[in-house]
Amino acid sequence: MNYCFGVDVGGTGIKLGLFDAGGTLLDQWEIKTHVENEGIAILPDIAKTIADKMIEKKICKEEIVGIGVGVPAPVTEEGIVNGSANLGWSYKEVKKELEALTGLSAVIGNDANVAALGEMWKGGGKSQKNMVMVTLGTGVGGGIIVGGRILIGAHGAGGEIGHLKVDYEELELCGCGKQGCLEQYTSATGIVRIGKQILHAEKAHTILDPEQLSAKSIFDAVKAGDEVAIKIAIKFGDYLGKGLSDIATLVDPAVFVIGGGVSKAGEVLLRYIEGPFREHAFFANVDAKFVLATLGNDAGIYGSAKMVLED
Numbered sequence: 001m002n003y004c005f006g007v008d009v010g011g012t013g014i015k016l017g018l019f020d021a022g023g024t025l026l027d028q029w030e031i032k033t034h035v036e037n038e039g040i041a042i043l044p045d046i047a048k049t050i051a052d053k054m055i056e057k058k059i060c061k062e063e064i065v066g067i068g069v070g071v072p073a074p075v076t077e078e079g080i081v082n083g084s085a086n087l088g089w090s091y092k093e094v095k096k097e098l099e100a101l102t103g104l105s106a107v108i109g110n111d112a113n114v115a116a117l118g119e120m121w122k123g124g125g126k127s128q129k130n131m132v133m134v135t136l137g138t139g140v141g142g143g144i145i146v147g148g149r150i151l152i153g154a155h156g157a158g159g160e161i162g163h164l165k166v167d168y169e170e171l172e173l174c175g176c177g178k179q180g181c182l183e184q185y186t187s188a189t190g191i192v193r194i195g196k197q198i199l200h201a202e203k204a205h206t207i208l209d210p211e212q213l214s215a216k217s218i219f220d221a222v223k224a225g226d227e228v229a230i231k232i233a234i235k236f237g238d239y240l241g242k243g244l245s246d247i248a249t250l251v252d253p254a255v256f257v258i259g260g261g262v263s264k265a266g267e268v269l270l271r272y273i274e275g276p277f278r279e280h281a282f283f284a285n286v287d288a289k290f291v292l293a294t295l296g297n298d299a300g301i302y303g304s305a306k307m308v309l310e311d
Helices: 041-059 095-101 111-122 186-203 215-222 227-251 261-265 266-281 296-310
Strands: 004-009 012-020 025-032 064-071 107-111 131-136 140-146 253-259 288-292
Touching: 004 041, 004 111, 012 041, 012 215, 012 296, 025 041, 025 186, 025 296, 041 064, 041 095, 064 095, 064 111, 064 296, 095 107, 107 111, 107 215, 107 296, 111 140, 111 253, 111 296, 131 227, 131 261, 140 227, 186 227, 186 261, 215 227, 215 261, 215 266, 227 266, 253 266, 261 266, 266 288
Parallel strands: 004 064, 064 107, 131 253, 253 288
Antiparallel strands: 004 012, 012 025, 131 140
């Protein structure tokens, strides 16, 4: 029997999964991400936990197809990372180093792109070969799948949709150092930012507490019919819907898969995105579907495994 490992490297934890060659998840576990000393221990830690798992499961190297790894940084096709603030890495030849440590073949990808691949394979975008995944969390991540393959780009930065410029009048800086990025309005923190602006100007009664404002509290209030919360959701949806209509013009996806912490609001979220999207989309793209991601925190390990199994 053949197996592979899927690895999802985060700033605080590393998720790992053992899969069979058919894509069935056989075991999963997590280890701590040691980012101190420029993340020097991260790859050795991954190599050790994989070796330990192989001993535990009595699996030999000849049975391992390879290791797939998603990391929070742009990754070139050669598996090179030119900087990851979350991991403390500057220049890192991830593929070469991990293969040397394990004696196994490795495929490396950007974490958001890899999660998109996982959702295409086993999640919300299942059976679709052309899709865009949008991850709405502390920031806004994205993964673009065209013809069943991840769009990587020349610098490993394909699919960074959170930094699509959607407001040319914005004065505040995004975390990337630019202004007017989609992330500033549609991430969890961006939604709160919009909420505070509207609450400051709004005189209508609302159940929202300005001191306890969060993306969750806003969409909970939307579900309760709160008029002020609905205004916030409309502005959020307007930014995201318009931004995704631009992306659709370029890559023509069959489906947009919406994930990340904000997506826990459920189907109500999609209602506010779809309207502006269909209003602004090119006629050929207007029928793209919107669905919620279904794999949650496991999308990364599934996508990492898929990179190996399709390679």
